[in-house]
Each structure stands twice: as C-alpha cells, then as structure tokens.
Ligand SMILES: C[S@@+](CC[C@H](N)C(=O)[O-])C[C@H]1O[C@@H](n2cnc3c(N)ncnc32)[C@H](O)[C@@H]1O
C-alpha cells in the first residue's frame with residue numbers, strides 16, 4: 001500500500017524551543033541527560049518555508065512555547081496574514097491577558113496540558129511546586145478571554161486513578177465540557193525505567209472505559225490524542241471512539257525540531273534534513289519510507305491481520321526498536337469483531353440545490369486538486385469535479401448526476417462529502 005505524495009504537507013508541528021519551566025515525568029524534558037539545551041533555528045527561516053509551502057495548520061509546541069512569546073509574535077502575525085491557522089500546545093502557566101488577547105485577535109487555539117486535579121499529584125508529575133495553580137490560572141485566563149481551547153491530561157500510573165475526578169473538576173470547577181486524555185508514551189529519550197510507570201493493557205482499557213463513562217455520565221466530549229491499534233480495544237464503545245485516529249506522519253503532516261531538523265513525526269529521531277541547509281520541499285519529498293506501508297514497516301504480529309491496512313499496526317515509533325513502548329496490541333481480539341458505525345450519508349432529492357461556498361482555495365496535485373475551505377477543511381476533487389464547481393455556482397443533485405453519469409447513491413456520497421468539508425451548502 002502506498003499513500004500519495006501531496007505537493008506540500010497540510011499540518012506541521014513546530015517545536016519552538018526545547019526548554020520548559022516544568023519537567024513533567026512523562027516528557028522528554030525530564031529524561032534529558034545532556035543538561036540544559038538552548039538556542040533555536042532563526043524563526044524567520046521556518047516561517048518563510050511554512051508560508052512558501054502553503055501549510056494550512058501549524059501547531060507551535062516545545063518545550064514551553066510561551067517562554068518565547070515575544071520572539072515568535074511577529075512571525076505568528078506573518079503566518080496568520082498568509083492564511084495559516086495556528087494552534088499552540090502549552091502548559092498555560094505563563095499565559096497573560098495580553099497574550100490571550102493576541103491569540104483571540106488572531107484566532108489561535110490552545111491545547112493546555114493539565115496532569116491532574118489533585119495539586120500534590122499534579123506537582124509531583126510536573127516536578128514544580130505550585131504548577132497546578134499556575135496552570136489553572138492560565139486556564140481561567142483562556143476562559144475569560146473566550147479563547148478556543150481544550151485540556152489534555154497525559155496518563156501514566158502516577159495519575160491513572162484521577163481521570164474521572166479531573167473530568168469532574170474541569171466541568172464543575174472550571175465550566176468546561178470537554179477533556180482529552182492521552183496515555184503517556186515512553187518519551188523519545190526515556191529509559192526503560194519509564195516502563196514501570198506506563199499503563200498495562202488492563203489499565204489502558206480501564207482508562208478508555210472511564211472516558212466512555214465520562215462521556216455518558218457527564219455529557220462531556222472526550223478524546224485521546226494518539227494512535228491506538230484496532231486490536232487494543234475489547235469493547236465496541238472504546239473501539240468505535242478511540243481506534244479511528246490514524247497516523248498521518250509523512251503523509252499529510254511533518255514536524256520541525258527546535259534546531260530546524262525536519263522529521264515525519266515529532267517523536268522520531270530520524271531527520272530528513274535541516275532548514276538551515278535544505279528546503280522544506282526537499283525534506284518532504286524524501287520521506288517516502290513513511291508513505292509505503294508493507295510488512296517490513298509493520299510488526300511481525302500484524303502480517304497476517306486482515307485489518308493491517310486500516311490499522312497500520314498502531315504507532316510506528318512505538319513499534320520500533322528505538323523506543324519500544326507499550327502499543328497494546330492484543331492478538332486475542334483478532335479478527336476484529338467490531339464494525340465502525342458509518343457516518344450517515346444524506347439522502348438528497350433530485351431537485352435539491354447546492355451552492356459552492358465562496359473563498360475556497362484549490363491546489364494542484366498529481367492526481368487532481370486539493371481544496372481548502374474557509375474553515376480550513378481539506379478535501380480532494382478530480383480535475384473534472386473542480387471544473388464543474390468553478391463553472392456552476394449553484395447546481396442540483398440531478399445536474400451532478402447528468403454531468404458525471406453517476407447513480408443517485410454516488411451523487412449522495414459526493415454531496416455529503418463536499419457538504420461536510422464546507423465546500424458546498426444546501427441552497428433550498
Ligand atoms: C511536549 S508538550 C509541549 C508543549 C507544552 N509544554 C505542553 O505541555 O502542552 C506537547 C504535548 O505532548 C503531550 N505529551 C508530553 N509527554 C507525553 C507523553 N509521554 N505521551 C503522550 N503525550 C505527551 C503534552 O501533554 C502536550 O499536549
């Protein structure tokens with residue numbers, strides 16, 4: 001199986017600095033043996049490359065990105081002006097009203113790390129006394145300034161018993177209606193000592209069941225921000241909600257390290273070049289080993305599995321020998337007995353009319369065009385469908401069927417796809 005090479009990546013994670021004011025046990029900052037690392041690539045070089053390559057979403061991360069807020073601010077302005085959507089991963093402890101106002105004005109969203117609702121446990125994980133209160137203060141500032149943000153709790157044995165309490169705290173004390181809970185993976189530089197604190201398969205499953213409980217009992221939206229193999233879940237609800245996130249490293253995404261190294265995934269150590277000497281395009285094109293999926297790239301246990309091309313074997317980094325993490329593959333669940341609930345397609349009438357939403361951008365690819373809506377949804381169309389959308393500001397389902405000589409069902413699929421991607425909207 002081979003993924004198509006897009007002309008440019010769509011999403012980029014940019015690590016602004018390696019340093020942080022916290023030292024979370026589950027983070028590479030804690031496990032660093034080389035002492036303090038400092039310095040970073042010239043932000044102007046990276047910004048120009050991101051703009052030249054028409055990147056749509058850039059996630060600024062670190063270390064702690066807010067440590068370099070005043071340095072990165074002018075480059076954020078440039079990126080936003082060029083139409084790039086920015087989000088920031090932060091522990092929020094340094095978030096000020098001034099920063100929040102800037103983020104609000106530039107439509108920047110935040111993903112805020114909060115390890116636990118119990119201050120002592122939170123501070124034990126971050127290894128910084130008072131960090132719970134600093135982060136909660138940051139969350140309150142984000143809330144007061146009506147920022148678009150959500151909270152991420154990374155879970156190891158240290159905080160696994162506080163997931164439900166943390167969700168309750170976010171809902172009852174902070175008025176939030178969503179939580180992300182992500183199992184702690186072994187950090188890229190973490191030693192095997194970390195594995196004593198990683199969740200067992202049983203604890204991992206309990207974690208996901210707790211998320212289903214939070215969703216049902218507290219009506220909160222829940223998510224988990226990493227890739228889990230399809231055979232890791234033994235209940236329909238957890239399978240349906242948490243095994244559908246797939247790895248897009250090297251396919252639609254890449255990561256830029258603080259020193260300018262370009263990698264397919266932030267957790268990988270392999271660099272495809274440095275932006276001081278190579279263009280982002282050159283690095284992107286040379287990541288072909290992430291686009292070809294064959295048995296050589298999959299763990300031995302996956303070779304005979306019917307689901308291998310949808311599952312891709314879970315996280316490739318965790319499958320590697322470099323950081324052999326706990327991937328939670330479980331052959332006892334094979335063949336996969338659950339089926340994902342298909343999203344319902346709309347059943348449109350022949351005379352239903354659709355309007356092409358203005359402001360769409362299109363970029364040529366080798367296989368057709370990549371479209372981007374004003375809301376930054378990315379979608380793919382053939383050259384013929386693109387020409388049709390350009391020539392017909394409004395069209396009916398019947399027009400579409402006649403033009404492409406397709407069935408009603410196929411037209412429904414196409415119209416549903418374009419509607420969900422905010423490329424068209426129903427007119428009457
Ligand atoms: C490395 S942090 C850097 C940004 C910022 N300092 C923060 O904590 O959000 C980026 C994201 O990775 C998450 N993270 C850190 N260590 C992790 C681990 N071992 N497993 C899974 N996620 C982790 C953090 O919670 C955060 O959402």
Ligand code: SF4
Nearest residue numbers: 020022023024027063
């Ligand atoms: S706050 Fe973020 S970067 Fe800092 S140590 Fe924790 S996870 Fe790592």
Ligand code: SF4
Nearest residue numbers: 229231302305308311
């Ligand atoms: S055996 Fe491998 S490919 Fe199959 S579901 Fe498990 S992890 Fe995925």
